[in-house]
Amino acid sequence: MQLIVFFENAVAAMFRPRSIARLVALRILAPLAILGFMSSRIAYPDDWLSDLGFRVPAVTGWQQPISLPPVPSWAAWAVCVALVVSGLATSLGALTRWSSAVFAALLAYVALADRLAAFTVSKIAPVIVLVLCLSPSGARASIDAWWRHRRDPKAPRPALVSGGCVSFFQIMLPVFYVSSGIAKVKGDWLSEPYVLWTHLHDSYQTTVSWLLANHLPAWGWTVSQGAVLVFECGAPLWFALPFTRRFALAFGVTMHLGIGLMFGPVIWFSLLMIILLGSSYAPVAWLERVLTPTRAPA
Amino acid sequence: MTKVAKRKDPAKTATGPGARLPGAHVHELRGGLAGVATGPGPRWVRLGLVALAVLYYLGLIHPPAKPSWLRPVAFFTDATGLFPRADAVAIEYRLEVWACGRSWEAIDPRPYFPIRPDDKESRFQRLGYFYDRNRTVMQALDAYISAHHAAGADDGVVGRTGGIRLFKSVRPLPSAGEPVERYHFDPFAPVPTEQRRDLYYTPASERKRRCSS
Numbered sequence: 001m002q003l004i005v006f007f008e009n010a011v012a013a014m015f016r017p018r019s020i021a022r023l024v025a026l027r028i029l030a031p032l033a034i035l036g037f038m039s040s041r042i043a044y045p046d047d048w049l050s051d052l053g054f055r056v057p058a059v060t061g062w063q064q065p066i067s068l069p070p071v072p073s074w075a076a077w078a079v080c081v082a083l084v085v086s087g088l089a090t091s092l093g094a095l096t097r098w099s100s101a102v103f104a105a106l107l108a109y110v111a112l113a114d115r116l117a118a119f120t121v122s123k124i125a126p127v128i129v130l131v132l133c134l135s136p137s138g139a140r141a142s143i144d145a146w147w148r149h150r151r152d153p154k155a156p157r158p159a160l161v162s163g164g165c166v167s168f169f170q171i172m173l174p175v176f177y178v179s180s181g182i183a184k185v186k187g188d189w190l191s192e193p194y195v196l197w198t199h200l201h202d203s204y205q206t207t208v209s210w211l212l213a214n215h216l217p218a219w220g221w222t223v224s225q226g227a228v229l230v231f232e233c234g235a236p237l238w239f240a241l242p243f244t245r246r247f248a249l250a251f252g253v254t255m256h257l258g259i260g261l262m263f264g265p266v267i268w269f270s271l272l273m274i275i276l277l278g279s280s281y282a283p284v285a286w287l288e289r290v291l292t293p294t295r296a297p298a
Numbered sequence: 299m300t301k302v303a304k305r306k307d308p309a310k311t312a313t314g315p316g317a318r319l320p321g322a323h324v325h326e327l328r329g330g331l332a333g334v335a336t337g338p339g340p341r342w343v344r345l346g347l348v349a350l351a352v353l354y355y356l357g358l359i360h361p362p363a364k365p366s367w368l369r370p371v372a373f374f375t376d377a378t379g380l381f382p383r384a385d386a387v388a389i390e391y392r393l394e395v396w397a398c399g400r401s402w403e404a405i406d407p408r409p410y411f412p413i414r415p416d417d418k419e420s421r422f423q424r425l426g427y428f429y430d431r432n433r434t435v436m437q438a439l440d441a442y443i444s445a446h447h448a449a450g451a452d453d454g455v456v457g458r459t460g461g462i463r464l465f466k467s468v469r470p471l472p473s474a475g476e477p478v479e480r481y482h483f484d485p486f487a488p489v490p491t492e493q494r495r496d497l498y499y500t501p502a503s504e505r506k507r508r509c510s511s
Contacts, residue, residue: 017334040419044412047421054410054421054442056435063428065373097338112370115428116421117413123377127354134347136335158335164344165337168351175355179378182359187382194474198385201471203417205481218475265419 014167017160020140021287026169026279027137030128031091031103033275035084037121037268041110042080049113050076056116068113082106090129093142100133121269124176128169128276135165141291170280173252173273174235181232189229193222199263209262228255239281249281387468390418391426392485395447396460396500398509405462406454406485410446416483426466426497436464436498444508454486460509461500467493 035042047053051070058067071079083106089099104126111122138144139158148155188195200213231238231251238248253274260270279287337344357375362368394402408415411422418424429435440462447459467489472478500508 020335040414047412054425054439056425056429057438059429059432059434061432065369108374112373114421116424117419119419120377120380123374127374131351135337139335156333158333160334162334162336162344164348164351171351171355172358175358176378179359180380183379183382187379188384189382192384195381195384197474198471199381200478201385201469202388202390202481203423203483210478210480213478221474265414265417 013163014171015163018163018166019284019288020136020158020161021284021291022166022169022279023132023135023137023161024141024291025287026128026275027093027096027100027132028091028141029275029279030125030132030272031087033268033272034107034121034125034129035087036271037119037125038083038087038110041114041117042083045076045080046073048076048117049079049110064115066112068109070113079106079110083110090132093138093144096138096142096144097133100129100137104129104133119269121272125272128272131165131168135168136161137165166280169276170239173276173280174239177232177235177252181229181235184229184232189225193225194218196225196228197221204263204265206262206264212262224258227251231255245281246283249277252277385471387470388481389427390467390469390483391423391430392465392467392489393422393443394463394465395443395453395455396463396505396509397455398458398460400457402463403455404486405443405447407443408485409451409453410443426464430464430466430497433498439464440498440500458509460505460507463496463499465489465494465496468495469493 041048044053049071050073052073053070055070056064056067082102086099086103086106089095090103107122107129108126111118111126136158139161145157149157184195192198197213197218200209205213231248235248238244238251256270256273256277260267337347354375357372358378361376362372393405393407395405397403407422408420411420411425414420415422418427425435425439443462444459447453447455470493
């Protein structure tokens with residue numbers, strides 16, 4: 001009986017209205033991190049998407065979920081321009097629902113069109129932007145809100161948002177971490193004490209990781225590995241319990257900062273995860289303080 | 299436009315500091331004027347979205363078995379296997395071309411794959427990783443490199459070429475705690491024979507045909 005009550009309370013808490021600041025922070029920042037990741041691809045539309053670059057033939061295999069034909073050069077350029085425009089429009093909250101729908105669709109397309117250039121950010125970005133599209137993320141601190149306020153100054157300005165929109169991201173993070181933790185447990189993280197060390201020797205190496213590799217004692221890598229594993233496997237607990245939540249947030253941000261600094265190209269993934277963590281779990285008063293300059297227009 | 303639903307007594311549901319958003323006006327909350335912004339569509343649509351969210355979470359935890367029609371969708375949930383295994387060696391894919399009248403010569407793949415050319419997020423490195431055993435893809439790479447070299451790409455090799463050779467360099471890692479070398483990608487750096495694994499080469503008959511045609 002107590003379990004049912006607990007479950008009912010948990011579901012009720014999940015859907016209770018929350019501060020819209022979390023959603024707004026995510027809407028502003030996540031598209032910028034995604035565009036940052038995409039920028040090195042967007043700079044070469046022909047190589048990325050058109051028939052002028054190398055295209056993998058339509059072969060069956062685990063590598064490619066679907067084989068999409070290359071597009072002409074002009075279309076590749078159009079996709080890249082549309083990606084930038086819709087991403088920035090989403091961040092600014094301009095025609096948010098439409099711009100984010102276009103952004104999400106294009107992100108899904110480019111992820112499927114070129115498997116060779118698709119990574120974790122390519123896979124989670126369309127989902128994140130789709131949720132922003134299906135939520136009222138443009139209701140505050142946006143061009144849409146400013147425009148609405150200009151037309152009708154008496155129109156209500158929502159301070160709250162239905163809880164499901166925020167809960168999606170708050171649940172997604174621990175689910176993501178625990179899934180990653182399970183993959184690590186199934187992999188080598190319990191049997192090999194220097195997994196992190198082995199990833200410091202190729203093109204992901206940065207000056208920071210090179211310096212650490214030469215100065216951090218070997219046991220330091222094992223300790224870091226254990227801490228990451230405990231954090232990821234226990235993430236649902238760390239983020240659910242109020243008294244561990246802020247430590248989980250701090251650890252998560254530190255971990256992604258470390259990953260970003262030590263594994264060069266992964267920096268955009270790290271940045272996106274830090275934005276997700278901050279928007280979902282940072283004290284809402286902090287987010288509201290950061291968003292203060294938006295008070296005047298909307 | 300975003301729908302703003304009015305609640306009779308949102309103060310009862312607005313817990314914690316949520317009501318302190320700049321411009322949110324606490325007195326409005328108390329007076330029952332503040333709105334709660336909601337997503338699009340009626341309640342049943344939003345409940346449907348919740349169901350989809352649950353499926354997405356399940357997909358993250360355990361990517362579904364992949365019948366062909368589901369693979370494009372499952373692709374977006376197969377995202378959490380981050381560095382699950384230890385590297386045994388540092389892998390780097392390299393390319394050589396058969397220079398007509400000479401022999402195999404190292405070539406710079408970066409002009410052909412300009413996206414992130416110096417690290418393993420390069421499309422060339424990914425191509426080697428995903429398709430090094432796939433003959434159809436390797437033949438397509440052969441045709442692509444040969445055509446663009448003939449068109450004058452600046453890849454470090456002059457003259458006509460008869461085909462390509464793809465190999466990977468497998469560099470052993472130092473033991474934990476040993477000095478680590480600073481990495482930089484050099485497509486022309488020599489690779490010791492014992493660290494070299496040939497993956498694909500254009501058949502000799504085809505190289506001869508191309509060079510003599």
